[in-house]
Amino acid sequence: MTFCVGIKINDGIIALADSRITSGGVQTVARKVTLHQKPNQSLFLMTSGLRSVRDKSLTYFEETFNEAGQHFDKMYKAVNHFAEQIRKVADEDKSSLEESGLSFNLHSLIGGQLEKDEEHKLFLIYPQGNWVEITNETPYQIIGEGGYGKPILDLGLNHNSSPITALKVGFLAFDATRRSATGVGFPIDVVYYKKNSFKFSEYQYDKEEMQEVCAWWREHLTRSLEELPANWTNKVLPSFNTVSGV
Numbered sequence: 001m002t003f004c005v006g007i008k009i010n011d012g013i014i015a016l017a018d019s020r021i022t023s024g025g026v027q028t029v030a031r032k033v034t035l036h037q038k039p040n041q042s043l044f045l046m047t048s049g050l051r052s053v054r055d056k057s058l059t060y061f062e063e064t065f066n067e068a069g070q071h072f073d074k075m076y077k078a079v080n081h082f083a084e085q086i087r088k089v090a091d092e093d094k095s096s097l098e099e100s101g102l103s104f105n106l107h108s109l110i111g112g113q114l115e116k117d118e119e120h121k122l123f124l125i126y127p128q129g130n131w132v133e134i135t136n137e138t139p140y141q142i143i144g145e146g147g148y149g150k151p152i153l154d155l156g157l158n159h160n161s162s163p164i165t166a167l168k169v170g171f172l173a174f175d176a177t178r179r180s181a182t183g184v185g186f187p188i189d190v191v192y193y194k195k196n197s198f199k200f201s202e203y204q205y206d207k208e209e210m211q212e213v214c215a216w217w218r219e220h221l222t223r224s225l226e227e228l229p230a231n232w233t234n235k236v237l238p239s240f241n242t243v244s245g246v
Contacts (some may be wrong), residue, residue: 001183002144003174004032004049006109008134009159010121012194013111014166016071016174017046019204020185033189034058035200036112043078043112044191044197048144049105049127050097052187053089057106060085070186072114073225075121076133079110083129084178090127107143112193119152145181149173163192219224 004017017032021118033046046059047054055140061082065072072078094104097118102193105128111122122134124141134141136159143151149172156169186207 001181002032003143003184004046004048004109004144004172005140005170006111006122007140007157007170007227008141009161009166011163012192013120013122013165014170015044015046015111015191017189018174018184019187019189020183031189033191040115040198041072042193043110046109048107050102053104053106056089057085060088073116075112075114075117079123079125079131081123082110085166087129087242103137109141109143113198120193145177145184148177148180152176166200172217
């Protein structure tokens, strides 16, 4: 399983991707986010799904992206091109994969900004190659295991959030997911694109350096639970003398 989240805020884009790969009972580590840069062209790509499909689609895309003379001036054109590679791989491999009991299940997030884009963009691409753009109304998208982190993102995030807030909320969504889904875990790759900069900053966090943050969050959740108003519980628990919230 995978946890990748792309967050589009006014100041730029935050992307987080876990790096745990599970194959049967074996767990390994591999990056699920790649950066692609040329002058006035900056985009990242994250995927969730069958690793072989991801690697082949990405290889086709990178080969074309790096060709001399190849130039995308808007993000949607790069997105269309990657979608074409997904369809190409589907034509080549989907039937044989399904005969082996494997699903062609690649989901992708592509974000960044190219020279003729008026602002930074973030897109979700489905296995069929169709796509949607992430907008201010719902400023994030998860691929992979999305159910555990979604409530935190919905509660703590909007398109006006600062990059620091977006990163905090994104990490807490990852932390909630890794505690509930065994296929998701450290290290976690973080990418930040600042609008109109055409440059990325990135870092990979391991479990040890984030232990203090995780412990703080658990402690404050427990404390908040104890402080939650409780007078409403009298209707079903009348024999308890509830003090908190009275």
